[in-house]
Amino acid sequence: MAADAVVVDNVKVTFATTHALDGVDLSVRAGTTLGVLGHNGAGKTTLIRVLTTLIRPDSGRVVVEGIDALAHPAEVRRRIGVTGQYAGLDEFLTTAENLELVGRLAGLRTAARGRARDLIDRFGLSGIASRRVGELSGGSRRRVDLAASLVGSPTVLFLDEPTTGLDPTARQALWEVVSELTAAGTTVLLTTQYLEEADRLADEVVVLDHGRIAGHGTPAELKSLVGGKVVRATIPALGVTMLPRRPDAATPVGGDRVEVSFTLADAAAAAALVGRLATDMVAITELDVASPSLDDVFFHLATTGAPT
Amino acid sequence: MNASAPTLHERPLAVDQLAILVRRSLRTSARVPQLLMFSLTMPMAMLVLFSQVFRSVADSPGFPVGVSYIDFLTPAMLAVSTVMAGTNAGVAAAIDHTNGLHDRFGTLPMSRRLPSAARTINEGLFTLARGAILIVAAVVLGFRFHGTVVDAVAAVVVLVAVAASMSALFGRIGDRLRRPDVVQFAGMMIMMPFMFVSSAFAPLETMPGWMQTMAAVNPVAHATDALRGAVLGTGTMTDTATALAAATVLWVVVTVAPDEPPRRSSPRNRSAGGQAS
Numbered sequence: 001m002a003a004d005a006v007v008v009d010n011v012k013v014t015f016a017t018t019h020a021l022d023g024v025d026l027s028v029r030a031g032t033t034l035g036v037l038g039h040n041g042a043g044k045t046t047l048i049r050v051l052t053t054l055i056r057p058d059s060g061r062v063v064v065e066g067i068d069a070l071a072h073p074a075e076v077r078r079r080i081g082v083t084g085q086y087a088g089l090d091e092f093l094t095t096a097e098n099l100e101l102v103g104r105l106a107g108l109r110t111a112a113r114g115r116a117r118d119l120i121d122r123f124g125l126s127g128i129a130s131r132r133v134g135e136l137s138g139g140s141r142r143r144v145d146l147a148a149s150l151v152g153s154p155t156v157l158f159l160d161e162p163t164t165g166l167d168p169t170a171r172q173a174l175w176e177v178v179s180e181l182t183a184a185g186t187t188v189l190l191t192t193q194y195l196e197e198a199d200r201l202a203d204e205v206v207v208l209d210h211g212r213i214a215g216h217g218t219p220a221e222l223k224s225l226v227g228g229k230v231v232r233a234t235i236p237a238l239g240v241t242m243l244p245r246r247p248d249a250a251t252p253v254g255g256d257r258v259e260v261s262f263t264l265a266d267a268a269a270a271a272a273l274v275g276r277l278a279t280d281m282v283a284i285t286e287l288d289v290a291s292p293s294l295d296d297v298f299f300h301l302a303t304t305g306a307p308t
Numbered sequence: 309m310n311a312s313a314p315t316l317h318e319r320p321l322a323v324d325q326l327a328i329l330v331r332r333s334l335r336t337s338a339r340v341p342q343l344l345m346f347s348l349t350m351p352m353a354m355l356v357l358f359s360q361v362f363r364s365v366a367d368s369p370g371f372p373v374g375v376s377y378i379d380f381l382t383p384a385m386l387a388v389s390t391v392m393a394g395t396n397a398g399v400a401a402a403i404d405h406t407n408g409l410h411d412r413f414g415t416l417p418m419s420r421r422l423p424s425a426a427r428t429i430n431e432g433l434f435t436l437a438r439g440a441i442l443i444v445a446a447v448v449l450g451f452r453f454h455g456t457v458v459d460a461v462a463a464v465v466v467l468v469a470v471a472a473s474m475s476a477l478f479g480r481i482g483d484r485l486r487r488p489d490v491v492q493f494a495g496m497m498i499m500m501p502f503m504f505v506s507s508a509f510a511p512l513e514t515m516p517g518w519m520q521t522m523a524a525v526n527p528v529a530h531a532t533d534a535l536r537g538a539v540l541g542t543g544t545m546t547d548t549a550t551a552l553a554a555a556t557v558l559w560v561v562v563t564v565a566p567d568e569p570p571r572r573s574s575p576r577n578r579s580a581g582g583q584a585s
Contacts, residue, residue, distance in 0.1 A: 025410055049411075052410060052415045053414070053415060054414045054415065065511065074417055077415055077416055077417040078417045079468070080415065082411075082412070083410055084412075086407075086408045087407070087408055087410030088408035088409050088411055089406070089407060089408070089409065089412075090332060090336060090409055091407055092335070092336040092339045092340065093332065093335060093336065097332075100328075101328055101329075102412070102416070103414045104324060104325065104327075104328035105325050105328065105329075105413070105417075105418050106319070106320065107319070107320025107321070107324075107325075107417060107418065108322075109321065109324055112328075132339075148412070152416075155435075222573045272476055285412055
């Protein structure tokens with residue numbers, strides 16, 4: 001208990017007609033990263049807003065760094081950093097001015113300017129330090145926003161879908177920054193729609209579905225649940241019987257064709273299967289080899305139940 | 309458990325936080341030159357137009373004898389320009405919702421009241437600048453100040469007070485509506501009665517009774533009367549006190565109003581609304 005930096009206990013939030021959070025329990029051990037995996041509308045943003053003192057839950061308990069967040073929100077605000085789904089920056093101010101603004105508001109006073117310079121160096125932002133945030137690309141803006149959330153040296157960092165809408169390069173860059181932070185001992189709670197992102201960053205993962213925790217485990221446990229690779233192919237309906245192996249799922253896609261999918265242990269098995277598909281006499285019109293998606297996780301959770 | 313540097317967790321000074329927020333407001337205003345130009349010169353343009361178009365009002369039966377229309381109109385334009393200052397504060401508040409800063413402020417160790425206080429100070433300063441430009445234009449058109457130094461000081465105090473109350477009112481509206489374009493339109497609707505249900509452009513006596521009743525609760529109308537009294541040298545302490553009281557009542561009412569609207573929709577819907585604008 002003492003080693004938990006974040007504890008959420010039976011938290012419920014109800015908007016006009018929907019239960020945005022319907023009795024959520026979770027905890028994050030100090031210095032580790034928890035990934036909250038879920039679709040749009042699962043309650044991820046509501047959870048972040050409760051944890052960052054922006055909304056009060058209807059019931060339940062929230063403890064951050066040993067402080068009751070509902071009784072002492074101001075104390076919690078001194079210890080947390082938040083990067084929301086949309087950057088919280090003044091578009092008319094430059095990168096440096098935004099960081100200094102947040103620093104002064106966090107209570108750094110005259111040290112705020114120096115702190116802004118440190119973060120600009122550390123995040124490689126010197127090229128855009130004196131450019132207005134409104135002129136920056138989405139990826140740069142997200143990096144400035146992340147730097148802004150670190151100005152007050154938070155011990156717990158909340159990231160709400162930090163890479164949604166970013167191109168692969170920007171996503172990679174952001175992942176590296178988060179990895180460095182966790183290596184330095186910061187506790188991180190991040191929400192994501194991407195299994196790959198949770199796998200890359202999180203020590204543990206909870207799956208959030210319709211405001212409830214649907215599953216909980218390490219990324220490896222979730223991956224073993226859904227398998228390593230998914231091969232999908234679109235073939236004529238008549239060709240299904242000629243496949244080298246029985247597909248795990250087959251969905252008609254119209255025009256007398258079906259999409260068949262195979263779940264395989266790893267990339268090598270996927271490559272072998274694709275090779276056999278090619279040599280058989282089946283006319284393939286679409287072929288796709290992918291890592292399992294969040295949908296696959298939900299499919300397996302629904303059919304086999306939660307891993308823990 | 310609190311392993312981080314203790315200096316960072318000292319209670320932040322509200323004065324320091326307010327200072328940086330005011331600097332931010334001024335910077336942001338200065339960086340949209342078109343907006344800056346329009347907001348500073350719009351009342352001047354209105355003064356020039358109205359003083360020429362409505363000069364025949366001076367010949368109407370209820371008009372004070374021996375007063376030139378420009379002397380009658382200039383204090384009114386000063387009062388009315390504070391309503392425009394208010395709309396700017398409303399738009400600034402709404403922009404903080406669309407760019408996510410409202411939420412960032414909510415997660416920082418600062419008072420919820422500070423952003424609104426900073427906007428009010430910003431609009432107070434802009435009102436003084438706008439007033440100075442307006443007076444220069446008015447003098448060119450033949451305006452003369454007939455009051456004493458005390459009248460002049462009272463006029464400045466009333467002007468800043470009513471600007472502060474307008475900025476607080478529209479800031480609240482911006483916080484509620486959360487979209488700059490909607491605030492812009494709503495601002496127009498709300499501006500009209502504040503501006504026209506008063507003696508700003510024509511004497512109240514020429515208007516129907518219900519309008520005169522409405523004017524009695526309009527702080528802009530009371531500010532107009534006090535400013536006009538100061539300009540014409542006919543003002544009393546009661547005029548000044550009434551104008552200050554009316555502005556204070558409005559300021560208190562909107563300031564004690566609840567911070568956040570009751571939850572009507574999920575935050576996701578709100579975010580989507582924010583993105584759309």
